[in-house]
Amino acid sequence: MAGNVLVIAEQQGGKFKKAAYEVATAGRIIADQLGGEGTALVFGKEVSGIAAELGAYGVTKVLAAESDLFANYAPEGFVKVILAAIDKLKPEVVLFSATLQGKDLAPRVAAKLGVGLASDCTGLRVDNGKLIARRPVYAGKAIIQIAFKSMPQIASVRLKAFTPEVKEEGKKAPVENVTVNVDESEIKSRVKEFQETGGGKIDLTEADIIVSGGRGMKGPENFKMLEELADLLGAAVGASRAAVDAGWRPHSDQVGQTGKTVSPNLYMAIGISGAIQHLAGMGSSKVIIAINKDPEAPIFQKADYGIVADLFDAVPVLIEEVKKLKA
Amino acid sequence: MKIVVCMKQVPDTETKVRIGPDGKTIDPTDVNYVVNPYDEYAVEEALKIKEEKGDGEVTILTLGPDRAIKAIRTALAMGADKAIHLKTDDKYLDSYAVAAALAHELKDMEYDLILTGKQAVDDDAAQIGARLGALLDIPCATVVTKLTIEDSTFTANREVEGGVEIVEGSLPAVITAQKGLNEPRYASLKGIMMAKRKPLEEKEPQLDEEKLEILKMEYPPERKGGRIVGKGPEAVPELVRLLHEEAKVI
Ligand SMILES: Cc1cc2nc3c(=O)[nH]c(=O)nc-3n(C[C@H](O)[C@H](O)[C@H](O)COP(=O)(O)OP(=O)(O)OC[C@H]3O[C@@H](n4cnc5c(N)ncnc54)[C@H](O)[C@@H]3O)c2cc1C
Numbered sequence: 291m292a293g294n295v296l297v298i299a300e301q302q303g304g305k306f307k308k309a310a311y312e313v314a315t316a317g318r319i320i321a322d323q324l325g326g327e328g329t330a331l332v333f334g335k336e337v338s339g340i341a342a343e344l345g346a347y348g349v350t351k352v353l354a355a356e357s358d359l360f361a362n363y364a365p366e367g368f369v370k371v372i373l374a375a376i377d378k379l380k381p382e383v384v385l386f387s388a389t390l391q392g393k394d395l396a397p398r399v400a401a402k403l404g405v406g407l408a409s410d411c412t413g414l415r416v417d418n419g420k421l422i423a424r425r426p427v428y429a430g431k432a433i434i435q436i437a438f439k440s441m442p443q444i445a446s447v448r449l450k451a452f453t454p455e456v457k458e459e460g461k462k463a464p465v466e467n468v469t470v471n472v473d474e475s476e477i478k479s480r481v482k483e484f485q486e487t488g489g490g491k492i493d494l495t496e497a498d499i500i501v502s503g504g505r506g507m508k509g510p511e512n513f514k515m516l517e518e519l520a521d522l523l524g525a526a527v528g529a530s531r532a533a534v535d536a537g538w539r540p541h542s543d544q545v546g547q548t549g550k551t552v553s554p555n556l557y558m559a560i561g562i563s564g565a566i567q568h569l570a571g572m573g574s575s576k577v578i579i580a581i582n583k584d585p586e587a588p589i590f591q592k593a594d595y596g597i598v599a600d601l602f603d604a605v606p607v608l609i610e611e612v613k614k615l616k617a
Numbered sequence: 618m619k620i621v622v623c624m625k626q627v628p629d630t631e632t633k634v635r636i637g638p639d640g641k642t643i644d645p646t647d648v649n650y651v652v653n654p655y656d657e658y659a660v661e662e663a664l665k666i667k668e669e670k671g672d673g674e675v676t677i678l679t680l681g682p683d684r685a686i687k688a689i690r691t692a693l694a695m696g697a698d699k700a701i702h703l704k705t706d707d708k709y710l711d712s713y714a715v716a717a718a719l720a721h722e723l724k725d726m727e728y729d730l731i732l733t734g735k736q737a738v739d740d741d742a743a744q745i746g747a748r749l750g751a752l753l754d755i756p757c758a759t760v761v762t763k764l765t766i767e768d769s770t771f772t773a774n775r776e777v778e779g780g781v782e783i784v785e786g787s788l789p790a791v792i793t794a795q796k797g798l799n800e801p802r803y804a805s806l807k808g809i810m811m812a813k814r815k816p817l818e819e820k821e822p823q824l825d826e827e828k829l830e831i832l833k834m835e836y837p838p839e840r841k842g843g844r845i846v847g848k849g850p851e852a853v854p855e856l857v858r859l860l861h862e863e864a865k866v867i
């Protein structure tokens with residue numbers, strides 16, 4: 291129908307990801323601008339219990355694609371269900387979250403439909419009835435605005451680019467179970483196993499606060515300080531490439547052009563010089579602080595607040611001060 | 618084992634982007650072009666698999682303008698056996714058009730495995746690998762940090778939010794390389810000499826009409842940083858106060 295928007299809402303372990311509320315909000319905003327309605331599609335083994343929740347975010351209907359085959363991500367199966375939903379709903383806009391799953395899934399759907407896809411968008415708006423997507427290129431050194439020459443207009447939205455907005459507290463959306471016409475043999479790459487990284491670790495891309503360490507940390511053992519600080523703040527720990535390449539931190543912790551792109555409310559760069567490739571990954575953070583002993587370090591040019599100090603003196607005081615604040 | 622590596626030439630990551638006169642693309646003056654960093658992992662993985670299996674052939678497939686030849690030579694010098702250069706003008710092409718042109722070429726090629734980077738660091742689209750999997754109707758695993766190839770199957774680790782997915786599928790397949798997969802080798806002097814004699818085929822790509830249109834390119838909002846709160850650990854309490862009361866982020 292005219293102006294309809296389909297959003298793919300991700301869940302894990304029977305709970306919606308934060309990204310799902312963000313994409314539902316984005317979908318509702320765009321549907322409002324187009325004069326249509328937002329429908330969400332959610333995959334999983336058992337999801338009809340949670341599906342209705344998205345109603346609070348302004349989604350008017352939720353399609354639940356339940357199957358044992360969908361206990362884990364099953365790309366070809368998801369694609370088939372999405373194509374069927376698109377065929378039925380005829381949405382003008384289809385939105386994915388730019389999570390790892392969304393970034394894997396959206397291009398497959400776009401390829402099958404032979405249409406364009408704007409990935410990892412930081413902004414969406416409607417102009418003259420058409421979707422205009424904003425997205426960073428060259429690791430955020432430039433931003434482009436894109437229009438679509440194909441239908442439906444497909445985009446994935448960067449995490450934290452949209453703030454989840456509850457339209458009506460507790461409102462339940464009607465849930466419709468969709469038939470999953472997928473045979474196991476159609477799933478060409480199967481997730482054999484999912485190894486959870488334990489301890490309820492906050493993912494870098496989802497974290498509101500990130501405490502990052504660089505070469506100035508001098509060794510892996512010193513990251514314990516940053517972990518303590520992060521625990522106090524409910525933050526995630528990140529690292530520069532120098533710290534990762536030295537083997538002090540896993541690759542998954544790397545922030546930057548060839549690492550993760552993050553935009554937390556607060557980014558703490560500790561013993562990080564602020565190389566162009568590092569800035570590319572965290573330059574869109576709301577507030578940046580830097581602790582570095584070199585007053586000439588380029589990070590200070592980007593930092594909202596800087597302290598010129600030896601981190602081994604400053605971080606223990608920082609921990610104590612945060613403890614006082616939280617007490 | 619026949620392996621195709623899709624490789625793109627991109628501005629190096631040091632590049633200071635300047636927007637060109639059309640207001641839609643970057644000004645290429647003084648830009649230093651290199652092999653896309655993630656494609657280096659793809660090339661390395663292909664070479665490693667070939668070496669482990671003791672036989673095979675690694676083909677580089679690049680769509681791009683004349684200048685891309687430099688990146689192709691780098692990959693050949695690393696050890697790839699041959700290359701196909703689908704020559705285009707130096708103009709922005711969207712992921713739809715690039716994937717379609719690569720898939721068109723791949724349909725006439727023999728391969729057991731296609732490797733790509735997880736993302737090209739110019740358009741940052743992260744689309745081509747997954748699009749190729751869908752267009753060629755073969756299994757695909759993206760953002761892979763560990764890959765094991767058996768006779769006719771693969772096992773790949775993907776680091777996703779909150780954990781690691783271990784994915785299995787049959788060959789032929791598309792795998793997109795993430796940092797951590799391996800340590801790319803440097804081209805040796807001998808490699809560079811040998812690269813000059815390796816087969817390099819230039820072809821005209823089949824280019825479909827694009828599906829996206831860039832309306833404009835802008836610079837991101839400037840950050841007004843540069844405020845030094847103080848020197849030494851004595852400055853920390855003031856920093857915490859500012860973060861709490863002024864910035865309201867803790
Ligand atoms: C293709 C490519 C991709 C790249 N991608 C990335 C990427 O994704 N992410 C990334 O981060 N980098 C990336 N880099 C690397 C980047 O160029 C830098 O080399 C890297 O960011 C430097 O890390 P660093 O700031 O920790 O180390 P350095 O530049 O060595 O800085 C260390 C800082 O610590 C300070 N310091 C030292 N001791 C102390 C102390 N006791 N107290 C306080 N301060 C101290 C120093 O003054 C210095 O400023 C990439 C490079 C290339 C070529």
Ligand SMILES: Nc1ncnc2c1ncn2[C@@H]1O[C@H](COP(=O)(O)O)[C@@H](O)[C@H]1O
Pocket residue numbers: 623624625653655656659678679680681712715719732733734735736737738740741742743744745746
């Ligand atoms: N023009 C191209 N020629 C060959 N391979 C490409 C081209 N563009 C992208 N690729 C491959 O697809 C990957 C992802 O690119 P992208 O989807 O543009 O981010 C790259 O790392 C390359 O391996």
